[in-house]
Amino acid sequence: MRHIISILIENESGALSRVAGLFSARGYNIESLTVAPTEDESLSRMTIVTCGSEEIIEQITKQLNKLIDVVKLIDLAGAPHVERELMLLKVKTTDQDRGEIKRIADIFRGRIIDVTSTTYVIEMTGPSDKLDAFIDALDKEKIIEVVRSGPTGISRGEKGLHL
Amino acid sequence: MELNGAQIVVQSLIDEGVEYIFGYPGGAVLHLYDAIFQQKELKHILVRHEQGATHAADAYARATGKAGVVLVTSGPGATNAITGIATAYMDSIPMVVISGQVPSPVIGSDAFQEVDMIGISRPCVKHNFLVKDVTKIAETMKKAFHVAMTGRPGPVVIDVPKDITDPRIKVPYKYPRKVTMRSYNPAVLGHKGQIKKAVELLLSAQRPMIYSGGGVILGEASDELTEMTRLLGYPITNTLMGLGAFPATDPQFVGMLGMHGTYEANMGMHESDVLLAVGARFDDRVTGKLAEFCPHARIIHIDVDPASISKTVRVDVPIVGQVKPVLEHMIELIKDSKTKPSKKALEAWWEQIDKWRSIKCLEYDRNSPLIKPQYVIEQLYEVTKGNAYVTSDVGQHQMYAAQYYHFDKPRRWINSGGLGTMGFGLPAAIGVKLAFPDADVACVTGEASIQMCIQELSTALQYKTPVKIVNLNNRYMGMVRQWQEFSYESRYSHSYMDTIPDFVKLAEAYGHVGMYIDKPEDVRPALEEAFAMKDRTVFMDIITDRTENVYPMIESGKGHHDMKLRVALGTPTDRELA
Numbered sequence: 001m002r003h004i005i006s007i008l009i010e011n012e013s014g015a016l017s018r019v020a021g022l023f024s025a026r027g028y029n030i031e032s033l034t035v036a037p038t039e040d041e042s043l044s045r046m047t048i049v050t051c052g053s054e055e056i057i058e059q060i061t062k063q064l065n066k067l068i069d070v071v072k073l074i075d076l077a078g079a080p081h082v083e084r085e086l087m088l089l090k091v092k093t094t095d096q097d098r099g100e101i102k103r104i105a106d107i108f109r110g111r112i113i114d115v116t117s118t119t120y121v122i123e124m125t126g127p128s129d130k131l132d133a134f135i136d137a138l139d140k141e142k143i144i145e146v147v148r149s150g151p152t153g154i155s156r157g158e159k160g161l162h163l
Numbered sequence: 164m165e166l167n168g169a170q171i172v173v174q175s176l177i178d179e180g181v182e183y184i185f186g187y188p189g190g191a192v193l194h195l196y197d198a199i200f201q202q203k204e205l206k207h208i209l210v211r212h213e214q215g216a217t218h219a220a221d222a223y224a225r226a227t228g229k230a231g232v233v234l235v236t237s238g239p240g241a242t243n244a245i246t247g248i249a250t251a252y253m254d255s256i257p258m259v260v261i262s263g264q265v266p267s268p269v270i271g272s273d274a275f276q277e278v279d280m281i282g283i284s285r286p287c288v289k290h291n292f293l294v295k296d297v298t299k300i301a302e303t304m305k306k307a308f309h310v311a312m313t314g315r316p317g318p319v320v321i322d323v324p325k326d327i328t329d330p331r332i333k334v335p336y337k338y339p340r341k342v343t344m345r346s347y348n349p350a351v352l353g354h355k356g357q358i359k360k361a362v363e364l365l366l367s368a369q370r371p372m373i374y375s376g377g378g379v380i381l382g383e384a385s386d387e388l389t390e391m392t393r394l395l396g397y398p399i400t401n402t403l404m405g406l407g408a409f410p411a412t413d414p415q416f417v418g419m420l421g422m423h424g425t426y427e428a429n430m431g432m433h434e435s436d437v438l439l440a441v442g443a444r445f446d447d448r449v450t451g452k453l454a455e456f457c458p459h460a461r462i463i464h465i466d467v468d469p470a471s472i473s474k475t476v477r478v479d480v481p482i483v484g485q486v487k488p489v490l491e492h493m494i495e496l497i498k499d500s501k502t503k504p505s506k507k508a509l510e511a512w513w514e515q516i517d518k519w520r521s522i523k524c525l526e527y528d529r530n531s532p533l534i535k536p537q538y539v540i541e542q543l544y545e546v547t548k549g550n551a552y553v554t555s556d557v558g559q560h561q562m563y564a565a566q567y568y569h570f571d572k573p574r575r576w577i578n579s580g581g582l583g584t585m586g587f588g589l590p591a592a593i594g595v596k597l598a599f600p601d602a603d604v605a606c607v608t609g610e611a612s613i614q615m616c617i618q619e620l621s622t623a624l625q626y627k628t629p630v631k632i633v634n635l636n637n638r639y640m641g642m643v644r645q646w647q648e649f650s651y652e653s654r655y656s657h658s659y660m661d662t663i664p665d666f667v668k669l670a671e672a673y674g675h676v677g678m679y680i681d682k683p684e685d686v687r688p689a690l691e692e693a694f695a696m697k698d699r700t701v702f703m704d705i706i707t708d709r710t711e712n713v714y715p716m717i718e719s720g721k722g723h724h725d726m727k728l729r730v731a732l733g734t735p736t737d738r739e740l741a
Contacts (some may be wrong), residue, residue: 013293022284025286062469068310
């Protein structure tokens, strides 16, 4: 099953490699990993999407918690949450299909953020499956480049992951 | 007080109460060695190879319970230390390793003797630190000892770039008395409800078994474990790492369990209905085939490391906490409980265990004209009256020592259990002897293992650490040969050496006493003579039966009830044992 593990980790050099090293050393899957500092400069927030049996997820969370730099951790999949992923997508355009591509992007609430005479760059956020659906809706031949951030998420309600 | 970085490192160690530091100098640590030269309190032990430094410090920690401390230079000094760091990591031994690093401005430029020690050591340390600021040294040192010693202990590396120890840069020094880390708060007390549940389950058992590991020794909980086990009257088995936590000569002790455990211990595990695991981690050499592990048992597991719980074997009552307070609490509840262990069930269970015991699975041919390695260990046990510190290397001799030297006290059996590091025994013996100069220290080894760190014989002379080396010389890498005999139709691929040094001459060349023993009747007198030479390191080269194997054996992939016994004993049938 797919899990989204959200981590508060000391914002120190090498912290990322400790997490990444743990996954490779123990043979766990990483589907995606995002990391950036939080409002507290001394902390980074990391979001890891992984999958595995309940036993494996239990071990992953325990092993992550065991890392000295990890301050706090939650598995977002265990409770109501929202998740979003950012995608930047570059497509080839012609005079004939420009309107059509824009219409599709609008339907998916994407924004065109760069235009040249032969290309669009479309910005889109949403759950990962929405981004997948948008890619599927486009003509594959037209896609020049896709950049995805990997999902990040936050729990619903008053609870939060903080110190 | 104003000190430079190098002095701060040294003074921090002194303020931490460190007695010995095991190390080897080099370019990146020259400032540190200069600071060591200019003081008297901290004693430096110069080894002959950095691996030796780590094993000696590790064994010092195992024998004393204090953290072992190592100092190595950058590059090859650091990489040579890795094997010893990994050895300590696998057995959860508290150790602080200070490695020199090239100066900060050239880190990452492939400078001379540069290696990414933080990166290389990461998978085999509990934590590591790169010191980037001279004002942070003292705090980092305190943190390193704190992390190494608390929770589930382990090795910590501090990588110190050379410019940080520059003697010209002085800063105010104060060693912190305490340190708190918001991201590190290991559990102490176990959950009360869980402990209550565990005691209820334990008291309801019909066929109980206590299985304890190295965590009991690391957690200083031998007395509590012994008290509780005697209070209950239950059988107890120890892992290789847990030997000595419960007295081996006590009738309730059924021997070591696992791959080379006793018949009664493994059968007891297999047939148990309630298993209490204390400070043990269900290692594959202990469990055998997981699908067949303790099929009838409900399992209680006490461990300070939550990640150890339900890692390989799903347990019914997990208790996360330090073993000592948890056992204290359990003893209290057992004493107060109206429920007592069922006398009738326990009698029947002990009767069954005694039947398994009656096989005498550790019996061997005592009439052989060749020296049997088991006999040597039995004689070692008698000559040292069971009081020696015994270090070992890895292989058959390690198993013989574990099986035939009956450890009654914790911290006496010093071996590399998890990583299985050949070369551990001799430097380990030196580390133990430094900690306990008046104690008998024996290194049980083999002619293959001893050659992996034999250079430390020179260290033993320099620091006058008179250890006794019991070299069970069977002219084979015995354990490799045994597996090849059992599983590869006796194709002994590279499990022997065509050239073996004359160990007597070698010992003498290093300034020690060498003995050559090839007759069974000479074993006892040689051991007596060797241990009588209180101030000499003695190398006993004992020529043993080269075909001898370690029994019982659970071959890999098999369950506890599926043991290979010595052929002379036959395979016990269910009828005989029922």
